[in-house]
Amino acid sequence: MTTSYDAATDAPAGPLAGVRVVEMGSLIAGPFCGQLLGDFGAEVIKLEDPASGDPMRRWQVDEASGESLWWPVIARNKRSVTVDLRTPEGQDLARRLIAESDVVVENFRPGTMERWGLGYEELSRLNPGLVMTRVTGYGQDGPYAGRAGFGSIGEAMGGLRHVTGDPASPPSRVGISIGDSLAGTFSALGTTMALVARHRTGRGQVVDTAIYEAVLAVMEGLVPLYQHTGEVRERTGSILPGVAPSNVYPTADGDAVLIGANRDTVFARLVEVMDRPELLTGFGTHDQRGERQHELDEAIAAWTATQETEALLKALHGAGVPAGRLYTAPDMLADEHFAARGALTTLVHRTLGEFTQQSPTPHLSDTPGSLRWLGPELGADTVAVLTGVLGLDEAEVRDLAARKVV
Known part of the structure; x- marks a missing residue:
């Protein structure tokens, strides 16, 4: 079991080298935060359901190979460990991993981690320096906290959907999962700020990201525009009214x-x-x-x-x-500026061959980010992590696997 079948082993150590992150949850918002942290050197241990793994493994599947073309991007630089978090033994494994880590990133509905005995109060007793980054649709408190929330709903509530598209048509999607990606970006920023604060205080803290607030954060002067003029910003298509050409x-x-x-x-x-x-x-x-x-x-x-x-x-x-x-993608692959700046990185995928994707950004002059390997196979690192980090022997791991805990 290895993570290095397609790794760039000569990649430089990033600024987050030595930081261990346990990534829990699935789909985009939380995992995009983990992707960003991993890009800059953090060791990201992704916990996945042994039965099916992250649903992202089945998004944007190439029909010829059956391989996801998105998974190698959002799971790059991560280690995959299978753990059934619905079982007491799985929860105990997660608790032990988190005790040996710096950060946990999760994007379950509020209360889920607490039901599993993995809430911040309990985890911080085991690990007072723990930074717990929590990504949800509406945040950890408030009247909407318990609602199910996807990125699309956050885009609508944060104001983005209403102003996107042609004024003659209904509100439009941007074209990418921007609400989730914004939440993941702000979560990564909050995580690194909390790590800086821990360096000063010795204490961890909770980073609470709501998707709708991440969207709201980039909505420019939309709220004061209405507050002071009564104008509700509307869809304007390809122009910004009053700014021309x-x-x-x-x-x-x-x-x-x-x-x-x-x-x-x-x-x-x-x-x-x-x-x-x-x-x-x-x-x-x-x-x-x-x-x-x-x-x-x-x-x-x-x-x-x-x-x-x-x-x-x-x-x-x-x-x-x-x-x-x-x-479009062909333009990017052919562009000399993309090549000169290293905006795209190509590694070798186990079945797809050459696999090109966006490089880490921004550029750091002394401790740059790097793309070290593509998204791993399900459970590729279970044995290595449970034996290397937790000290289990291989017989114990085999027993856990036989009982479908891992």
Whole structure:
């Protein structure tokens, strides 16, 4: 049993090297937090149901191989240990692992961990320095705490769904599980802050992340806009009302480019590229462009529609006008800047061969993150962790396996 069948063994130690994380729960929000911590060197021990494992193992399955194309991403750099947390023996194993760890990440409904004897009060008695990161739809308290909560509901309650999409259509999904990912990101941030505080105080604490609050945190001035003007922010499609030009414009070869020239100085540069100096008369200021936004967009679109994409982008970039194509995966794989920055990392998957995915971000100059191995097979590290961390012998592990505890 090994985690290194596809590992990059020469990866540098990250800033979280030496931090042990026990990841519990499943799907996206909690595991994305674990992914981020693992990217930067933490030892992440993922506890999974022996019978089926994390449902993410069956998401975005490649029909030809039967392999999930998402699991190797969200479970990268993690060790898989199977434990039935519904059994007293499984709960005891988890308790012992957590006692030897720095962080536990869980995303069960509030009260579940307490029913299993794994609440923070009990765990912190065993391990006073423990950081317990808890990710739920609504948080650990409040009138909605007991409700089931998925990322989509958090996106709706946090205000994102209402402002996403075309104004002529019902609210739209962003296109990715952004509510879960935001919750996982804020959870990883909270975890690292709690570890910094522990370095100072010696005490752990609870990091309580609600998905709807993670979404709410990025909603800009939506609440004070209503509070002070009575305006409810609505869907605006590809534009930000009053900020122009900043939109997607067609090109002569059937493609499109996004141009952001909403600052006065940048707009002047765009006008020069367009050879339309007269536009400065009616659109020269931020307020003028905002008031006549649609008229300006029509003028720019009429011009871009006569330009070949690459020539247009070369001219805009040369003039210092922010612009770019709307990338898809093939564009990313072919792009020289992605390659130069190492934005994608390729490892070898046991059945799929070369497997390319996004690299850890941000870049740290001295202790960078790394992608060391892809998501492991179910239970790949059960024996190694239970013997190496808890001191069980292999006969004890075999007995636990025979009784379906692991």
